[in-house]
Amino acid sequence: MDFTNEDFFKGIILFGLNNATYKMGLAQTLLKASRSKQNVIYWGDLAESYFDSYLTRLETNPMPQQGNPNRLTKMERIVKEFQLGVTNRNEAIKKVADTAFEDVVPRFQTIGTDKRIVADYFYEIDTNNKLVLKDTLLNFEEDQLDTLDSEIMARWGLLEGAFSINQSDFKLANDIREIYLKDGYDRKALTNNIPFLSGYQGNTCFYCGEPMGSDIHVDHVLPRQVVSHDEIWNLVLAHKDCNLLKSDRLVGKHFIEKLIKRNENIMGSNHPWKAQISNDLGTTPRRRAMSLQRHYDNVKTVLGQYYWGGTESYNPATDPFFRRLITVLNNK
Ligand SMILES: [Zn+2]
Missing domain, CATH: 1.10.10 (Arc Repressor Mutant, subunit A)
Known part of the structure; x- marks a missing residue:
């Protein structure tokens, strides 16, 4: 030929x-x-x-x-x-x-x-x-x-x-991505945050509520590929498996509610991160909750159907995180 x-x-x-x-x-x-x-x-x-x-x-x-x-x-x-x-x-x-x-x-x-x-x-x-x-x-x-x-x-x-x-709405999703990219930065090393985060989350996985062993991963609740930052208010600890399972998908609203409470635990402390979170999300619990909700809505617009509701067995009602003393005290 x-x-x-x-x-x-x-x-x-x-x-x-x-x-x-x-x-x-x-x-x-x-x-x-x-x-x-x-x-x-x-x-x-x-x-x-x-x-x-x-x-x-x-x-x-x-x-x-x-x-x-x-x-x-x-x-x-x-x-x-x-x-x-x-x-x-x-x-x-x-x-x-x-x-x-x-x-x-x-x-x-x-x-x-x-x-x-x-x-x-x-x-x-x-x-x-x-x-x-x-x-x-x-x-x-x-x-x-x-x-x-x-x-x-x-x-x-x-x-x-x-x-x-x-x-579904590429133009709008594109505009939202641009907002985050504009203030974004290259990925930082995250493992040094583990001891700090563990203190405010408890030694259980953010996504399944089960105790953690040595396979601890730092996860961006709102996917990094959309938000383009490693701010502490969006970081949680999870099992390696749970982290992989979630991947870069949009999480269910119950995890956002949990994240809001976790952040209030940090706000109840005197850690230097407190000022950073207050700066990023707002000076009162209500403002912080609203900011986080707004970020969640933005990410929802970008990711839409690309959703992960959590592991089958996870039930917020039995998650020990919500029964921890600091969670109860900081979220009255
Ligand atoms: Zn887990």
Whole structure:
């Protein structure tokens, strides 16, 4: 059989299961390099070009870049952080170079599920250093490049359309995510909070109420991937299993009520975190409860159906947390 380089490139773009749009971004980046007859792209330049493809794509009327409505792709997050001024251009491009290529660069040269037919066909990879582009890519004529470019744009739009079917209110969810990303920061180490949190929660798991052993995990009640922070008012201790089971889903309202009470336990102390919580949520118990409820409603808008009500056996009525002296005293 006689296939042209154009056939193969189209094959890469058009066939296969696309769980996200990464391949479209890389295809566009490769065609840009082909137009300028570059036979080597260094990692930093690849990152810059790829970043610019997404920046342009997401600039006006952004659409979801993957099928799971509860998450943002790495590129959506990086572009958003840049647009909000959380990172500058160089930082954003460095994040792309460090985190965005590990899947798409090695997987790109696949048609459907066939990994052999176009393996190393358009480029060879020198990971974290450069791509060496081959004549198969560099020899495209101007009009072929135009055709391929428009194929990419069409396919990219189709994927976004398909992904947005799962999203009930993408625009609103997007706006809420931006509010949190704007004040967000990179993940901190959380294990040093365990002794402190344990004192106010009791030595039982936040989600199942059973005693804890040595497998203690620090969990973000409102998922970190939405709130983008590690503030103490949102952190609890849980079994590793319970933590994994909950994952990054929206929890039931009874857990928010429990979190409000747990935070009041901290407020009843003289720990320095007290001032931080008061700063973040409000100066009175009522204001703090309302702020937390507002954050919960925001996260609900973003996560919607992606819900976890708790382990089967959990019953707030028998949870020892509510019978602890400090809980009773601080939540009168
Ligand atoms: Zn548990």
